Amino acid sequence: GPVGRMAERNALRNPRRTGATGAALMIGLALVACLSVVGSSMVASATDQLDKTVGTDFIVQSDSGQVITPQAVQAIKNTRGLERVTEYKTLDANLTTPDGKVSKDETINAADPTYAKDLRTKTVAGDLADAYRPDSMSVFEGFAKDHGIELGSTVSVAFKDGRTAKLTVRAITSDDVVIDKGAMYASIATAARYVPADRMPLDQLVFATAKEGQQDAAYTSLKSALHDYPQYTVRDQTDYKQALKDQIGQLLNLIYGLLALAIIVAVLGVVNTLALSVVERTREIGLMRAIGLSRRQLRRMIRLESVVIALFGALLGLGLGMGWGATAQQLLALEGLKVLDIPWPTIIGVFIGSAFVGLFAALVPAFRAGRMNVLNAIATE
Known part of the structure; x- marks a missing residue:
């Protein structure tokens, strides 16, 4: 008006x-x-x-950055209704690549072979599951290009808390990812061959997958199993997104x-x-x-x-x-x-x-x- x-x-x-x-x-x-x-x-x-990459139902971790004790890991493995449990560790190492260069203070992500199912990481060469074979590993795309690494190349990995290993590159992961971008994988069994048991780091994360149709019951059981470990949080994918x-x-x-x-x-x-x-x-x-x-x-x-x-x-x-x-x-x-x-x-x-x-x-x-x-x-x- x-x-x-x-x-x-x-x-x-x-x-x-x-x-x-x-x-x-x-x-x-x-x-x-x-x-x-x-x-x-x-x-x-x-x-x-x-949604695209995570193939596990539950993730167990500490919000304060604490490692997961063996007792808590065993409690998770004893939980009813779980199909598989995957441990995940990180180890510090110096890498000597085929071009003769030494890459210091790198991190090797050591996990159980089932981690290849829990995290469907895209590869540009090879199959990630092969990286968990004995004396094998994966490297990420940028690292491979910088050092001339191809499938079948051998990388000398000097674990800081153990001996030096000669690992064969079985997979090259894509840099076009968000989760675990720039990670290099190997199996826990491979790491255990070169790092003494008393120096092997504890788990950073534990992944658990329920049996078909038992997700809700397994979620409840898993929370109950970790009742005595309040420092650890159990999250399903919805919880993790939130x-x-x-x-x-x-x-x-x-x-x-x-x-x-x-x-x-x-x-x-x-x-x-x-x-x-x-x-x-x-x-x-x-x-x-x-x-x-x-x-x-x-x-x-x-x-x-x-x-x-x-x-x-x-x-x-x-x-x-x-x-x-x-x-x-x-x-x-x-x-x-x-x-x-x-x-x-x-x-x-x-x-x-x-x-x-x-x-x-x-x-x-x-x-x-x-x-x-x-x-x-x-x-x-």
């Missing part, structure tokens, strides 16, 4: 001031939108990778808290702009009141003007932020995070929230304008 048209024209009266006021909100919301897109894409990409989402969410919430300060400053900028606009238009406001504009209509006009500025900044900010987020996701795609996921509920919620920010920012200026004395306002020079 007429009040809305006046609010629009008031916002356009001083474009530079309106633009500067909306820009502060735009920058804050652009960062919020960008981080929302990046965080949502990271979760979606990791979830997609879990834990991943929560970890990224905690980081984003911290950043959002800092960005909230920038948005508060932007709100104060809107308040300042409206207050200045009211002061500049004192006589005009008095004249409009004299010809019939009610206090309620006056306050509505100022509120709508504030909402126009806020939504103007929000629309530009969210559009710019989604563009930044999509660009950042394309860069992350080089690391295997290939799913672009735009959190539309968050974007729409922020846009609607911007309208309420505009209403909130207009409270004080609208209240002051509504209390103006009409005669004094008209007499103002």
Whole structure:
């Protein structure tokens, strides 16, 4: 109506001031939108990778980074309803490659042969299951290219807590993965031949797979079996996805808290702009009141003007932020995070929230304008 048209024209009266006021909100919301897109894409990409590659039902690990004791591993193996249990260790080693170069402080991921079923890692050459044969291993694609390694090449592996082994490369894994990217695999049995039992590291993770149709019962039994080991957490794939989402969410919430300060400053900028606009238009406001504009209509006009500025900044900010987020996701795609996921509920919620920010920012200026004395306002020079 007429009040809305006046609010629009008031916002356009001083474009530079309106633009500067909306820009502060735009920058804050652009960062919020960008981080929302990046965080949502990271979760979606990791979830997609879990669905495609993880072939086990349960993952047992310590959230504090503790290793899993042999007693806890045995309790897992004694759980009813499980088809297989896979142990997973990491060992430090120095590798001497066929080109004569020494690669220090590398990590060998030693696991049971069933790990090839638990994690379906893509290979560019060979079969990952062959890497768990005696005196065999796998290397990742980038490492193989850098050192001229092919299937059948021999790598000298000097375990830091044991002897030196000559291992044959049976598989080369793809770098186009998210989970265990850059890992080199060998079997626990192979590692045990060269590392004394008293120096063999404990398990970092344990994977368990239920018998067909017994997933729910096995999940309950597994939690019960580890009741005496509260430092370890049993997660199925749904739990693991939620834990991943929560970890990224905690980081984003911290950043959002800092960005909230920038948005508060932007709100104060809107308040300042409206207050200045009211002061500049004192006589005009008095004249409009004299010809019939009610206090309620006056306050509505100022509120709508504030909402126009806020939504103007929000629309530009969210559009710019989604563009930044999509660009950042394309860069992350080089690391295997290939799913672009735009959190539309968050974007729409922020846009609607911007309208309420505009209403909130207009409270004080609208209240002051509504209390103006009409005669004094008209007499103002």
